[in-house]
Amino acid sequence: MRYMRATTDRSRxxxxxxxxxxxxxxxxxxxxxxxxxxxxxxxxxxxxxIVDPNSWKHIDLNLRLCWNNLAIDWHIRNVFVCSGNSYPxxxxxxxxxxxxxxxxxxxxxxxxxxxxxxxxxxxxxxVGGFAAYAGxxxxxxxxxxxxxxxxxxxxxxxxxxxxxxxxxxxxxxFAVLVTWWPTYVRLVRSQVLSEKEKPYVETLRVLGAGGSxxxxxxxxxxxxxxxxxxxxxxxxxxxxTIAALTFIGFAPSPLIPELGNLANQGIRYFFTAxxxxxxxxxxxxxxxxxxxxxxxxxxxxxxxxxxx
Amino acid sequence: MTFVLLAISLIIFYLxxxxxxxxxxxxxxxxxxxxxxxxxNVAVSLGLATPSCPSWEAFSTSRAGCVMPVWGQYxxxxxxxxxxxxxxxxxxxxxxxxxxxxxxxxxxxxTAELAIAGALLTIIIxxxxxxxxxTHNNKWPDHVSRIISIGGYSMPTFWVGLLLQLLFVLYIxxxxxxxxxxxxxxxASCAICVANPGQISMFTGVPILDSLLSGNLPYxxxxxxxxxxxxxxLALTSIGALTRIVRSSMMExxxxxxxxxARSKGLRERVVIYRHALKxxxxxxxxxxxxxxxxxxxxxxxxxxxxxLPGVGNAALVASQVLDLNFLELYVLVTAAIIVIVNLIVxxxxxxxxxxxxx
Numbered sequence: 001m002r003y004m005r006a007t008t009d010r011s012r013x014x015x016x017x018x019x020x021x022x023x024x025x026x027x028x029x030x031x032x033x034x035x036x037x038x039x040x041x042x043x044x045x046x047x048x049x050i051v052d053p054n055s056w057k058h059i060d061l062n063l064r065l066c067w068n069n070l071a072i073d074w075h076i077r078n079v080f081v082c083s084g085n086s087y088p089x090x091x092x093x094x095x096x097x098x099x100x101x102x103x104x105x106x107x108x109x110x111x112x113x114x115x116x117x118x119x120x121x122x123x124x125x126x127v128g129g130f131a132a133y134a135g136x137x138x139x140x141x142x143x144x145x146x147x148x149x150x151x152x153x154x155x156x157x158x159x160x161x162x163x164x165x166x167x168x169x170x171x172x173x174f175a176v177l178v179t180w181w182p183t184y185v186r187l188v189r190s191q192v193l194s195e196k197e198k199p200y201v202e203t204l205r206v207l208g209a210g211g212s213x214x215x216x217x218x219x220x221x222x223x224x225x226x227x228x229x230x231x232x233x234x235x236x237x238x239x240x241t242i243a244a245l246t247f248i249g250f251a252p253s254p255l256i257p258e259l260g261n262l263a264n265q266g267i268r269y270f271f272t273a274x275x276x277x278x279x280x281x282x283x284x285x286x287x288x289x290x291x292x293x294x295x296x297x298x299x300x301x302x303x304x305x306x307x308x
Numbered sequence: 309m310t311f312v313l314l315a316i317s318l319i320i321f322y323l324x325x326x327x328x329x330x331x332x333x334x335x336x337x338x339x340x341x342x343x344x345x346x347x348x349n350v351a352v353s354l355g356l357a358t359p360s361c362p363s364w365e366a367f368s369t370s371r372a373g374c375v376m377p378v379w380g381q382y383x384x385x386x387x388x389x390x391x392x393x394x395x396x397x398x399x400x401x402x403x404x405x406x407x408x409x410x411x412x413x414x415x416x417x418x419t420a421e422l423a424i425a426g427a428l429l430t431i432i433i434x435x436x437x438x439x440x441x442x443t444h445n446n447k448w449p450d451h452v453s454r455i456i457s458i459g460g461y462s463m464p465t466f467w468v469g470l471l472l473q474l475l476f477v478l479y480i481x482x483x484x485x486x487x488x489x490x491x492x493x494x495x496a497s498c499a500i501c502v503a504n505p506g507q508i509s510m511f512t513g514v515p516i517l518d519s520l521l522s523g524n525l526p527y528x529x530x531x532x533x534x535x536x537x538x539x540x541x542l543a544l545t546s547i548g549a550l551t552r553i554v555r556s557s558m559m560e561x562x563x564x565x566x567x568x569x570a571r572s573k574g575l576r577e578r579v580v581i582y583r584h585a586l587k588x589x590x591x592x593x594x595x596x597x598x599x600x601x602x603x604x605x606x607x608x609x610x611x612x613x614x615x616x617l618p619g620v621g622n623a624a625l626v627a628s629q630v631l632d633l634n635f636l637e638l639y640v641l642v643t644a645a646i647i648v649i650v651n652l653i654v655x656x657x658x659x660x661x662x663x664x665x666x667x
Contacts (some may be wrong), residue, residue: 029451029454029455075478075479076478144311144312144315145315147312148312148315148316148319150598150599150602151312151316151598151602151644151647151648151651152316152602152640152643152644152647153602153603153605153606153643153647154606155606155607155609155610156605156606156609156624156639156640156643157640159609159624159625159628159636160320160323160324160628160636160640161323162628163628163631163636164323164324164327164328165327236461236462237461240462240464240465243464243466244464244465244466244609244610247464247466247610248609248610248613248625249625249629260464260466263464263466263467267470267614270470270473270474271474271477271478274470274474274478277466277467277470277471278467278471278474281464281466281467281470281471282467284464284467285462285463285464285467288462288463288464289458289459289462292458292461292462293458296454296458296552
């Protein structure tokens, strides 16, 4: 009996995946999203091998704000021309190669985003699942708490936390997480609420399965797809929030290679050295776009109501 | 609603007052010329030290019974706040003489103007885009509108704003002047601005409204031109959420039986969509207006910085540098209050518009 259930399960999952791959092939948008997301993860993993991980500490003020890439003419007068080495994307205000700094920055941003989203999903599943299953007063209290956190724009609460607790990458991660978990609690809660009314839950209860086994073994796995879609799209949004926070001046150090901070260091020289904003911003845009396209497409694939 | 605001005030107060040592909270108000008695008086008047505290030294070493417990501080603070007393501002240039509330109230109109303009543009572009996307599902208008909405959703706000500045201020030039000003408030140094817009009298603090009330049309033209780039930046980054939900709810509604009936009656497609489907499709979109308002009010911080707008978001960034806790508390609470009120209005309007829902 147990064996049979396992095989039917596996073959059903297998055909699901095959169907998803089939839809993926016919959908250039999702394909682009997948490629961009995987590429940014690969660049993130390999960045330490491509660029010396400590090169961001090396300041050379003789080389600051220079540009020697003839392919792009900024139509700006008085651009400093770098001598010797070639810098395809110019140098920043500390005389560091902007391209190298961006390659070092990608893993940092992606890592913080993955940490925030993964923690938010875990909290969401635990708290949201518990709220939906417990119901009654507990559910009510948890809902009100999420109400409180959803009523403060995430960037404001993060600013207050960074001002009070101090500027570090840990606080930055935590500050964004504080405003991100309620969305997942609500999402998981609503999914579990609709799922637990289905007949199979009653069957399980009749068969003698315990509450936690029904919840974590059956109900949550069955309601996980919308959560995964939301998580994929949120990776992009978290990267945007982190970049916005470091751009307005909440980076732990002005030197740290983080995409928003690189742009922040360029804001004073914007009309003389636009590359300092244009390229880090473009990188944030591409990574965020990749995860958003992937999430949007995956939702269409998994949401049968939106299928063709 | 009151509960949410109270809880937020508690969180913010706890964060700003209990985490920092009490001497840090008193430090901005203390000058080197003060003697210890005066310092103690400041600490007592700020509600940080208990009235029975014997000396400044006892307070600064946190002797027992000398530092007011956080609960006591909160009750005192809440009493003041409910009476409209938010303390004095520490913002450079105006510190010590003006109340926090005055500074906030004089800067808030600029933020409100930007947020309202952004919200209007988001609605004007977002809803039609969502409808087109749903009615032309998986055809090219759908793809274009999805690329616009997902693209806008994925763009860093500061990047869009600065790129637009680069384009309209540096690259598109007429007679040596940029087409649009890079400054969010009245700036007559652009190609299509009026050279001498004149003066207006202050009624509300909102430049566009005031100039219209004063009957100074050139001024209002300049103010609108100046607000154009910030508004586009703000709207572009928040259109995506609205378009997405209008699209999916419209697709869901179009699959309903009554739409099939309307079509089989021979009604024109336009009538079916705009008179029968749209009303029901917009209801779910209303529920996320709280979220959209939150994203707009969060987005203005970055936009005020890059367009040098004298709004509350820009002031909050300065306040965070000089540790003006009064201003940060006021800012977060007013923003949260706006979001809570918008959510309440949406809930009430929802019940009014949808007869199936009764509270």
